[in-house]
Amino acid sequence: MSSAIPLRLYVNGDRYEIAVEPRRTLADALREDCGLTGTHLGCEHGVCGACTVLVDGQPVRSCLMFAVQAEDTSVRTVEGLAPDEERLHPVQQAFWENHGLQCGFCTPGFLVLIAGYLEEHPDAEEAELREVLSSNLCRCTGYQNILTSTMCAARAMRGEP
Amino acid sequence: MIGARALRIEDPVLLRGAGRFAADTIRPGELHMRVVRSPIAHGRIRSVDVTPALLLDGVVAAWTHADIAELPAIGFRLTPLADLLPYRQPVLARRIVRYVGEPVAVVFATSAYLAEDGAELVQLDLDPLPAHLDADAEPVAWLDAEQATWAAGLGHQLPAQDSQATAFTVEYGDVAAAFAAPGPGYRVIESDARIGRHTGVPMECRGLAAVYDAAEQQLIVDGAAKVPFWNREAVAAMCGLPPRQVQVRETHVGGGFGPRGELYPEDVLVTLAAVRLRRPIKWIEDRQEHLVATNHSRGQHHRLRALVRADGVIEALDAAFVLDQGAYVRTHGATVASLTASMLPGPYRIPNFRVRAQVRLTHKTPAGTYRSPGRYEGTFARERLVDRIAGELGLDPVEVRERNFIPAEAMPYERPIQAMGTELVHDSGDYALLRAKVWEKFDLDGVRRDVAARRAAGELAGFGFAFFVEKSGIGPYEGARISVDSSGAVTVTCGASSVGQGVDTVLAQVAAEVLGIAHDSIRVVRGRTDQFEYGRGAFATRLAVMAGSAVSNAAQALADKARRVAAHTLGVPVEDLSLAGGKVLVTADPARALSFGEIARLLDPSGAAELKESPGLTADGWFHSDHMTYPYGLHAAVVRIDPGTGQTHVERFIVGYDVGRALNPTLVEGQIAGGVAQGLGGALYEEFRYAEDGTPLCTTFMDYLIPTAMEIPPIETLITEDAPSPINPLGVKGAGEGGTTAVAAAVAAAVDDALGRPNAITSVPIHPARIRGLLT
Numbered sequence: 001m002s003s004a005i006p007l008r009l010y011v012n013g014d015r016y017e018i019a020v021e022p023r024r025t026l027a028d029a030l031r032e033d034c035g036l037t038g039t040h041l042g043c044e045h046g047v048c049g050a051c052t053v054l055v056d057g058q059p060v061r062s063c064l065m066f067a068v069q070a071e072d073t074s075v076r077t078v079e080g081l082a083p084d085e086e087r088l089h090p091v092q093q094a095f096w097e098n099h100g101l102q103c104g105f106c107t108p109g110f111l112v113l114i115a116g117y118l119e120e121h122p123d124a125e126e127a128e129l130r131e132v133l134s135s136n137l138c139r140c141t142g143y144q145n146i147l148t149s150t151m152c153a154a155r156a157m158r159g160e161p
Numbered sequence: 162m163i164g165a166r167a168l169r170i171e172d173p174v175l176l177r178g179a180g181r182f183a184a185d186t187i188r189p190g191e192l193h194m195r196v197v198r199s200p201i202a203h204g205r206i207r208s209v210d211v212t213p214a215l216l217l218d219g220v221v222a223a224w225t226h227a228d229i230a231e232l233p234a235i236g237f238r239l240t241p242l243a244d245l246l247p248y249r250q251p252v253l254a255r256r257i258v259r260y261v262g263e264p265v266a267v268v269f270a271t272s273a274y275l276a277e278d279g280a281e282l283v284q285l286d287l288d289p290l291p292a293h294l295d296a297d298a299e300p301v302a303w304l305d306a307e308q309a310t311w312a313a314g315l316g317h318q319l320p321a322q323d324s325q326a327t328a329f330t331v332e333y334g335d336v337a338a339a340f341a342a343p344g345p346g347y348r349v350i351e352s353d354a355r356i357g358r359h360t361g362v363p364m365e366c367r368g369l370a371a372v373y374d375a376a377e378q379q380l381i382v383d384g385a386a387k388v389p390f391w392n393r394e395a396v397a398a399m400c401g402l403p404p405r406q407v408q409v410r411e412t413h414v415g416g417g418f419g420p421r422g423e424l425y426p427e428d429v430l431v432t433l434a435a436v437r438l439r440r441p442i443k444w445i446e447d448r449q450e451h452l453v454a455t456n457h458s459r460g461q462h463h464r465l466r467a468l469v470r471a472d473g474v475i476e477a478l479d480a481a482f483v484l485d486q487g488a489y490v491r492t493h494g495a496t497v498a499s500l501t502a503s504m505l506p507g508p509y510r511i512p513n514f515r516v517r518a519q520v521r522l523t524h525k526t527p528a529g530t531y532r533s534p535g536r537y538e539g540t541f542a543r544e545r546l547v548d549r550i551a552g553e554l555g556l557d558p559v560e561v562r563e564r565n566f567i568p569a570e571a572m573p574y575e576r577p578i579q580a581m582g583t584e585l586v587h588d589s590g591d592y593a594l595l596r597a598k599v600w601e602k603f604d605l606d607g608v609r610r611d612v613a614a615r616r617a618a619g620e621l622a623g624f625g626f627a628f629f630v631e632k633s634g635i636g637p638y639e640g641a642r643i644s645v646d647s648s649g650a651v652t653v654t655c656g657a658s659s660v661g662q663g664v665d666t667v668l669a670q671v672a673a674e675v676l677g678i679a680h681d682s683i684r685v686v687r688g689r690t691d692q693f694e695y696g697r698g699a700f701a702t703r704l705a706v707m708a709g710s711a712v713s714n715a716a717q718a719l720a721d722k723a724r725r726v727a728a729h730t731l732g733v734p735v736e737d738l739s740l741a742g743g744k745v746l747v748t749a750d751p752a753r754a755l756s757f758g759e760i761a762r763l764l765d766p767s768g769a770a771e772l773k774e775s776p777g778l779t780a781d782g783w784f785h786s787d788h789m790t791y792p793y794g795l796h797a798a799v800v801r802i803d804p805g806t807g808q809t810h811v812e813r814f815i816v817g818y819d820v821g822r823a824l825n826p827t828l829v830e831g832q833i834a835g836g837v838a839q840g841l842g843g844a845l846y847e848e849f850r851y852a853e854d855g856t857p858l859c860t861t862f863m864d865y866l867i868p869t870a871m872e873i874p875p876i877e878t879l880i881t882e883d884a885p886s887p888i889n890p891l892g893v894k895g896a897g898e899g900g901t902t903a904v905a906a907a908v909a910a911a912v913d914d915a916l917g918r919p920n921a922i923t924s925v926p927i928h929p930a931r932i933r934g935l936l937t
Contacts, residue, residue: 021274023274024274028273031184031185032187035187036178037178037181037182037184037185037187038177038178038179038180039178040182040184040364040365040415041184041445042364042365042366042415042448043448043861043862044447044448045448045449045861045862045863047861047862047863048364048448048862050364077178078177078178079177079178079179081177082176082177088173088176088177092176092177095172095176096168096169096172096173096176097168099169099827099828099830099831101172101175101176102416102661102662102663102831102835103363103364103365103413103414103415103416103417103660103661103662104171104172104175104176104180104413104415104661105182105363105364105365105413105415105416105661106364106415107175107176108178111176130870130871131870131871133869133870134869134870134871135869136869137364137862137867137869138364139361139362139363139364139416139418139835139838139839139867140364140416140661140662140831140835141831141834141835141838142834142835142836142837142838142873142876142900143838143869143870143873144834144873144875144876145831145834146870147870
């Protein structure tokens with residue numbers, strides 16, 4: 001084991017000066033060193049996707065990335081989606097309106113995945129989005145309401161009624 | 162408000178990532194616990210040496226069984242048959258390990274990483290013994306007299322015990338006489354049905370964070386789920402504290418489905434360590450641990466024998482099943498076996514019935530309940546039998562079912578047996594009506610014709626369906642307190658628990674309906690033993706019925722109290738007042754009104770004394786029930802089989818379900834859809850498999866396959882309210898489990914149809930290799 005090394009992380013526009021062991025995962029650093037516990041750990045082997053965050057805009061399993069690898073990148077977590085305390089991100093709003101969550105544990109991973117994907121692929125259609133959603137696991141909803149929420153969010157983000 | 166598709170009040174917090182799940186409680190100075198688990202399925206413990214772990218910087222303590230030898234085995238919460246006591250699990254293994262994953266030692270360290278490092282240094286010296294894995298095989302020697310006596314904890318000596326923990330028979334009528342003297346044209350039809358071992362697997366693994374607050378002299382346990390009140394009593398007893406010194410608090414819970422929230426060895430270790438070490442203790446299970454440590458379920462093998470008239474009416478059913486219990490009997494006692502037995506007849510009359518249950522130990526992870534316990538298994542067995550009866554008699558499977566249904570005019574229908582310790586009375590239902598409605602809404606005759614045409618064109622497409630009865634709303638009680646503060650804000654405090662299903666929203670809707678306010682203005686407090694005195698828990702689909710009715714009663718009492726105070730203050734009779742918009746107003750002159758806040762202020766202790774009322778605008782409500790309520794439904798599937806891979810694709814899945822009264826149809830549909838997805842997992846993908854030496858082969862999400870968005874079709878639902886429950890004030894029946902119950906049965910029937918091979922599928926999950934075998 002080696003001792004902690006200093007690390008600067010940029011998360012949701014804020015700068016965090018922390019010190020981590022090289023083996024510390026990005027997920028643990030976000031949760032425990034930055035206090036951002038909205039990123040959840042569901043399997044710690046990269047399958048379930050609950051820990052998904054955006055690193056420089058790309059969806060990443062934060063359980064499979066070391067915190068030190070995120071140095072000088074821009075990280076976005078579920079806490080960084082909503083613009084303010086009053087309003088939700090369109091994906092969050094769509095999940096609320098379409099019962100896209102039950103227990104809410106996998107939800108941050110889905111929200112971040114979808115927000116990231118729709119920002120890069122605003123015209124994505126249903127079949128493509130279903131395949132994107134299949135990268136994460138949910139045990140409560142049976143996925144249909146997540147897909148419906150995603151389609152609604154896509155329309156909202158395109159400015160359609 | 163009741164019946165509205167109201168948005169959930171839980172969601173804004175969860176959507177922002179602001180929830181507090183078990184791992185999200187982070188306390189300064191906390192120690193992390195790591196469990197050292199048995200790497201072998203069966204063996205004698207020669208020694209466990211924690212010294213190397215203790216020498217590691219950051220490791221604070223490490224325990225083996227010797228350090229907790231005074232603790233008894235973990236007790237039963239439900240169905241506590243005396244036979245089962247010797248099979249209870251010790252908190253840490255003593256003398257013998259009995260499954261891969263059994264806790265043998267624990268290490269406490271200043272970080273989760275160091276705790277894991279320390280755990281790897283613990284030296285286990287184990288003598289392997291042969292693993293017994295086949296519950297169908299004849300029972301083997303299991304416990305010596307010393308272990309049996311210790312685990313039972315009865316204070317007297319017990320003899321050695323074999324691997325059949327218990328066997329019992331549930332029966333009515335006279336099965337032997339019926340089979341001995343069959344009428345003319347009667348047939349005996351037999352079938353065999355197996356359900357693979359699988360379980361709930363919530364997305365959040367288990368976890369607990371406990372601290373002993375020396376200032377308050379309280380042991381605070383965060384991260385509880387499902388049954389916090391029961392666990393408070395159990396934890397207090399284990400830690401040698403009176404219950405008033407233990408606060409068990411449910412925070413957010415990342416899915417339950419049965420396994421999560423029961424009292425496990427780890428829960429005892431975390432809380433005991435908080436008391437002993439006087440440091441905050443945290444334990445967060447990882448997924449690999451979860452798949453070997455948290456309750457498995459479902460592994461059952463059924464053999465059924467029916468005496469059937471030529472018209473398909475079942476005259477007698479003689480059944481037996483073996484439940485693969487795994488290595489110990491945990492908190493559920495004999496619940497799953499008991500429910501399998503009592504719910505096996507389902508929607509059918511079956512005048513003569515007998516079922517023999519055998520609960521048998523194997524060197525696998527212990528088993529407990531999973532969503533629709535006993536019914537998923539029994540429904541698969543029974544509905545496969547009914548399909549076989551139809552096939553052998555050349556009758557339509559719809560016709561056979563309808564001829565056997567308990568008729569609507571026979572409701573309430575008492576079956577002279579018990580379910581979960583209550584008399585089994587189908588409280589209401591019109592099974593034939595639901596069958597007809599589903600058929601019409603989804604044009605299932607057309608669907609059948611369509612798949613037949615596809616088959617004729619060479620495709621392997623099939624349709625199948627199954628009917629079932631669920632149960633919900635077990636008592637004996639639930640309570641709620643509603644209080645209004647001086648600003649008029651309403652809080653519902655109750656003993657209910659949430660595992661993520663939307664309890665807060667539904668209870669708020671019930672209160673809002675009575676009080677005439679918006680549901681999203683209400684705060685719901687639940688699952689906290691420091692906030693309410695009694696709660697029975699979130700299981701058996703009981704909360705909409707039990708807590709919903711308690712909240713309704715509390716809200717009525719609060720409304721009455723508010724009206725009395727307003728009547729006195731406004732000088733009008735109580736009958737002239739109504740509630741709306743957070744006010745009590747004179748119905749004929751709505752400008753004359755008192756807000757809830759004003760009434761609450763009038764009821765401060767001084768004012769209340771003058772009004773001869775108890776202080777505060779607050780009221781309690783209770784609901785008691787001796788009987789369960791019985792929702793019922795129909796599942797239908799359309800499948801397509803890939804002849805090359807043998808893979809089954811579910812194209813459509815249809816559910817008709819009568820819930821008496823849907824408090825929030827969106828949430829009911831959500832429960833159904835999620836339940837179907839889990840049912841499909843058990844039907845097609847999920848199974849815990851073991852190597853010959855008892856090594857589990859499914860310990861990651863690469864080998865234990867949870868369905869993704871690619872496997873689950875849109876779930877088409879018809880929620881009906883044709884049979885309100887007569888035994889609760891809301892008329893509601895629970896919606897939590899009916900999405901799961903008949904999935905395996907319906908999919909199996911559809912696969913038979915696709916293959917054109919009646920009775921081909923007698924076990925689930927339906928592996929592609931099995932299909933390939935049937936195709937060649």
